[in-house]
Amino acid sequence: MTQKRIRNMEEFAAVSGISRPTVSKYFNDPDSVRRSTRARIEKALERYDYRPNIFAMNQNRKLTKNIGIVVPFMADPVFAEHARNIEQRCISAGFRPTLYSAHGDPALEVDILDGLRSLKPAGVLLAPLGRASDQKEIEKFCRDVPTVLFDSNIEGLGEAFIGSDNFSFVSQTVEYLTRTGAPPSFFEMRTPANPNANKRRVAYIQMMDRLGLEPHIIQIEGEGWAFEEIGRRGALEILRDNRLPTDSILCSNDRLAIGLLSACCELGYRVGRGPDCNLRVASNDDHPFARFTCPSLTTAAHDYDSVSNRSVETLFELIESGGEFRNREETLFPSRLVLRNSA
Amino acid sequence: MTQKRIRNMEEFAAVSGISRPTVSKYFNDPDSVRRSTRARIEKALERYDYRPNIFAMNQNRKLTKNIGIVVPFMADPVFAEHARNIEQRCISAGFRPTLYSAHGDPALEVDILDGLRSLKPAGVLLAPLGRASDQKEIEKFCRDVPTVLFDSNIEGLGEAFIGSDNFSFVSQTVEYLTRTGAPPSFFEMRTPANPNANKRRVAYIQMMDRLGLEPHIIQIEGEGWAFEEIGRRGALEILRDNRLPTDSILCSNDRLAIGLLSACCELGYRVGRGPDCNLRVASNDDHPFARFTCPSLTTAAHDYDSVSNRSVETLFELIESGGEFRNREETLFPSRLVLRNSA
DNA sequence: ATATTAAATTGACGCGCGGAAACTTTTAAG
DNA sequence: CTTAAAAGTTTCCGCGCGTCAATTTAATAT
Numbered sequence: 001m002t003q004k005r006i007r008n009m010e011e012f013a014a015v016s017g018i019s020r021p022t023v024s025k026y027f028n029d030p031d032s033v034r035r036s037t038r039a040r041i042e043k044a045l046e047r048y049d050y051r052p053n054i055f056a057m058n059q060n061r062k063l064t065k066n067i068g069i070v071v072p073f074m075a076d077p078v079f080a081e082h083a084r085n086i087e088q089r090c091i092s093a094g095f096r097p098t099l100y101s102a103h104g105d106p107a108l109e110v111d112i113l114d115g116l117r118s119l120k121p122a123g124v125l126l127a128p129l130g131r132a133s134d135q136k137e138i139e140k141f142c143r144d145v146p147t148v149l150f151d152s153n154i155e156g157l158g159e160a161f162i163g164s165d166n167f168s169f170v171s172q173t174v175e176y177l178t179r180t181g182a183p184p185s186f187f188e189m190r191t192p193a194n195p196n197a198n199k200r201r202v203a204y205i206q207m208m209d210r211l212g213l214e215p216h217i218i219q220i221e222g223e224g225w226a227f228e229e230i231g232r233r234g235a236l237e238i239l240r241d242n243r244l245p246t247d248s249i250l251c252s253n254d255r256l257a258i259g260l261l262s263a264c265c266e267l268g269y270r271v272g273r274g275p276d277c278n279l280r281v282a283s284n285d286d287h288p289f290a291r292f293t294c295p296s297l298t299t300a301a302h303d304y305d306s307v308s309n310r311s312v313e314t315l316f317e318l319i320e321s322g323g324e325f326r327n328r329e330e331t332l333f334p335s336r337l338v339l340r341n342s343a
Numbered sequence: 344m345t346q347k348r349i350r351n352m353e354e355f356a357a358v359s360g361i362s363r364p365t366v367s368k369y370f371n372d373p374d375s376v377r378r379s380t381r382a383r384i385e386k387a388l389e390r391y392d393y394r395p396n397i398f399a400m401n402q403n404r405k406l407t408k409n410i411g412i413v414v415p416f417m418a419d420p421v422f423a424e425h426a427r428n429i430e431q432r433c434i435s436a437g438f439r440p441t442l443y444s445a446h447g448d449p450a451l452e453v454d455i456l457d458g459l460r461s462l463k464p465a466g467v468l469l470a471p472l473g474r475a476s477d478q479k480e481i482e483k484f485c486r487d488v489p490t491v492l493f494d495s496n497i498e499g500l501g502e503a504f505i506g507s508d509n510f511s512f513v514s515q516t517v518e519y520l521t522r523t524g525a526p527p528s529f530f531e532m533r534t535p536a537n538p539n540a541n542k543r544r545v546a547y548i549q550m551m552d553r554l555g556l557e558p559h560i561i562q563i564e565g566e567g568w569a570f571e572e573i574g575r576r577g578a579l580e581i582l583r584d585n586r587l588p589t590d591s592i593l594c595s596n597d598r599l600a601i602g603l604l605s606a607c608c609e610l611g612y613r614v615g616r617g618p619d620c621n622l623r624v625a626s627n628d629d630h631p632f633a634r635f636t637c638p639s640l641t642t643a644a645h646d647y648d649s650v651s652n653r654s655v656e657t658l659f660e661l662i663e664s665g666g667e668f669r670n671r672e673e674t675l676f677p678s679r680l681v682l683r684n685s686a
Numbered sequence: 687a688t689a690t691t692a693a694a695t696t697g698a699c700g701c702g703c704g705g706a707a708a709c710t711t712t713t714a715a716g
Numbered sequence: 717c718t719t720a721a722a723a724g725t726t727t728c729c730g731c732g733c734g735t736c737a738a739t740t741t742a743a744t745a746t
Contacts, residue, residue, distance in 0.1 A: 007732090008731085008732055008733080009732070009733065010732080010733095018694080018695095019694060019695045019696075020695095020733085021694080021695075021696085021734085021735080021736090022693085022694055022695075024733070024734065024735085025694095027733095028734085033693080033694085034692085034693060034694080034742090034743085037693080037694075051461060052732080052733070053402065053461070053731085053732050053733070054462065055398045055401045055402040055463075055731095055732080055733095056398070056402050056701095056731070056732035056733040056734085057732080057733060057734080058398045058733095059396065059398040059399050059402065059701060059702070059703090059732085059733070059734085060700080060701050060702090060733065060734045060735080061733090061734065062734095074417060074423040074426065074427070074442075075420045075423035075424055075427070075631065076420075076423075077418045077419075077420065080417040080418035080423065080444070081418055083417065083444070084417070084418070084444070084446045087446075091454075096458070098441055099417075099442055099443070099444070100442070101423070101426070101427070101442070103427045103430075111434075115439070118394060118396075118397045119397065120398075228632070228634070228635045229634070232635065258632070258635050259635060261635075261637060262634070262635040262636070262637060262639065264637075265637035265638055265639075266639075266684075288418065289571070289601070289632060291571070291572075291605070292571045292575065292601050292602060292604075292605040293605070293636075293637070294604060294605065294607075294608035294636070294637035295608055296605065296608075296609075341609075350702090351701085351702055351703080352702070352703065353702085353703095361724080361725095362724065362725045362726075363703090363725095363726095364704085364705080364706095364724080364725075364726085365723080365724055365725075367703070367704065367705085368723095368724095370703095371704085375723095376723075376724085377712090377713090377722085377723060377724085380723080380724075395702080395703075396701085396702050396703070398701095398702080398703090399701070399702035399703040399704090399731095400702080400703060400704080401703095402702085402703070402704085402731060402732070402733090403702095403703065403704045403705075403730075403731050403732090404703090404704065404705095405704095687746100688745100688746085689744105689745080689746075690743100690744080690745070690746090691742105691743085691744075691745090692741105692742085692744085693740105693741080693742070693743085694739100694740080694741070694742080695738100695739075695740065695741080696737100696738085696739075696740090697736105697737095697738090697739100698735100698736085698737090699734105699735090699736085700733105700734090700735090700736105701732105701733090701734085701735105702731105703730105703731090704729105704730090704731085705728100705729090705730090705731105706727105706728085706729085706730105707726100707727090707728085708725100708726085708727090709724105709726080709727100710723105710724080710725070710726095711722105711723080711724070711725085712721105712722080712723070712724080713721085713722070713723085714719100714720095714721080714722085715718100715719085715720085715721090716717100716718085716719085716720100
């Protein structure tokens with residue numbers, strides 16, 4: 001089938017009967033050449049499996065087709081899902097996405113951005129670690145590379161932010177819990193890694209005020225990204241010491257809730273809204289595993305698809321408009337309450 | 344601090360007082376130059392933040408410092424953990440790892456390998472999808488690129504395989520369950536995506552035979568990588584139809600077990616080894632969430648660290664020995680039984 | 687048919703680096 | 717102090733492609 005191996009664009013241009021500069025144009029943008037020549041090139045492409053040397057391509061190009069996707073913690077399935085969505089969309093748009101995880105480590109996050117810079121990416125989608133992030137370094141990076149932040153906002157960084165509306169989350173869960181039973185305490189880490197956590201606490205207080213109820217916040221200790229274990233340990237203490245004012249608890253996020261449910265299980269608490277239950281647990285995120293906890297977790301769901309879709313769209317707009325927006329827009333998507341069995 | 348921006352290696356060589364070819368040697372291998380010159384270069388490196396153009400570097404080099412890491416499904420925290428380990432080790436060895444997930448899609452797996460090929464990687468660590476993988480394409484890839492398989496073996500593919508000893512898993516869980524109670528049924532997918540699943544079934548039968556017990560295999564329907572949901576649906580049927588010969592069940596893997604526990608919770612089964620329990624559930628893998636299920640999951644744990652460490656070491660050996668081994672070795676690590684509360 | 691415009695060709699240069707050859711300097715060994 | 721080996725320097729070429737200017741060819745309009 002393949003008569004001879006094509007070594008470079010020169011040779012490929014020869015066998016396709018088109019000049020090399022035109023072939024080069026084609027690979028940069030297939031629509032930039034006439035339909036007839038495009039057809040000829042693609043016919044040749046079928047017979048000879050040539051692809052331009054990616055290193056030589058990117059060497060001189062001002063802008064590559066590379067896109068960096070950086071998430072804070074890949075072992076969290078939420079980010080794996082986001083990554084999958086974003087990756088696919090980038091690929092279909094003709095870009096070359098590369099996925100990175102900071103694995104919860106701010107130094108690694110900086111290293112990733114550093115390495116990314118030398119890939120001359122057309123743009124970067126960054127879900128930062130948050131509080132732990134080295135903001136100065138990220139700011140430096142954003143000056144050099146068109147960057148869209150998602151999931152976790154850092155004021156002023158990046159050309160845009162796309163995330164979820166934390167108030168929408170907490171207001172719905174608080175409203176539901178108070179309407180159907182006792183008002184909830186708020187269960188969170190004392191020093192949360194993620195800025196969304198702070199907004200959720202504020203939203204909780206605001207909602208309780210609005211309902212004329214006394215907010216009650218339980219802050220547990222723990223550093224790092226092992227939220228389940230932190231939630232479990234914290235919950236064991238809380239439950240043993242009987243520090244809950246009511247039978248209702250709202251977790252800042254699902255991973256903490258998973259840990260809390262695990263603690264409930266250990267201590268023999270019955271979680272749910274049945275008459276024989278002694279605790280109601282709700283949470284925020286709709287983690288992929290929230291469906292499979294015991295009992296299944298009532299939670300406010302991210303609009304994952306919208307967030308990742310809009311993130312990608314925004315990045316494309318950013319790239320097309322030369323890497324800068326006039327003003328930094330923050331897009332927030334509301335949540336959807338998912339009623340399951342835990343509350 | 345930085346007097347002027349360094350544009351290329353030529354300029355950097357000038358300011359460091361070393362000739363360009365020597366500087367080039369340094370960047371290929373810092374130990375290949377004299378200590379004194381290395382010191383001079385690194386002193387210059389502190390004052391000027393120059394780094395060689397990665398595209399120009401890789402263009403002519405026969406072998407790059409790139410390493411590809413391909414996992415079948417990143418939303419499975421097991422692979423996220425593996426990836427983290429492997430990434431770090433590659434970086435400290437001076438390589439440039441890039442992480443890819445096939446997201447359960449065989450076509451994407453092939454695309455990833457295809458894209459990887461054009462990165463001229465020094466080597467690739469591949470955890471294949473398994474049954475669904477396009478074996479011919481993977482074979483082609485392995486001919487071009489030094490590849491080490493891990494986690495999931497495909498007979499004859501890659502220069503080596505590093506994984507876990509499935510017999511070690513199942514023998515321990517079966518032995519434990521039979522020693523402490525009724526012999527277990529084996530709960531698995533009828534068409535498992537992963538080849539380890541088949542080996543586990545065989546091991547189960549073998550162990551039951553050895554103990555003079557009748558094996559009982561429950562095969563549930565379901566395609567894809569949403570194991571938890573598949574396990575849950577399957578378990579709901581099994582439990583409703585009362586198709587369990589004993590009160591003991593061994594799941595092929597933890598993700599199925601998580602689904603099964605979820606079903607148990609829904610149907611009000613009490614899982615555990617207490618006198619008031621009506622089901623014992625054990626499993627294999629020690630998934631990061633196995634600690635947090637209700638009840639916590641008794642399972643045979645992968646020696647994750649050993650597998651990922653040995654995989655990386657093997658790949659490095661492979662790279663140093665020119666990309667080929669005399670014979671394909673398969674290294675299997677035994678499991679460790681983790682007793683928790685589900686059995 | 688001719689004028690106009692769009693697209694392709696020709697020929698050439700440059701990107702930043704790897705690598706080789708021939709030569710010079712430094713280092714270590716006797 | 718001599719000598720050979722090791723390391724560094726100079727000079728050059730090539731990698732594969734982007735890109736540009738000048739030119740020719742093809743498509744579209746008048």
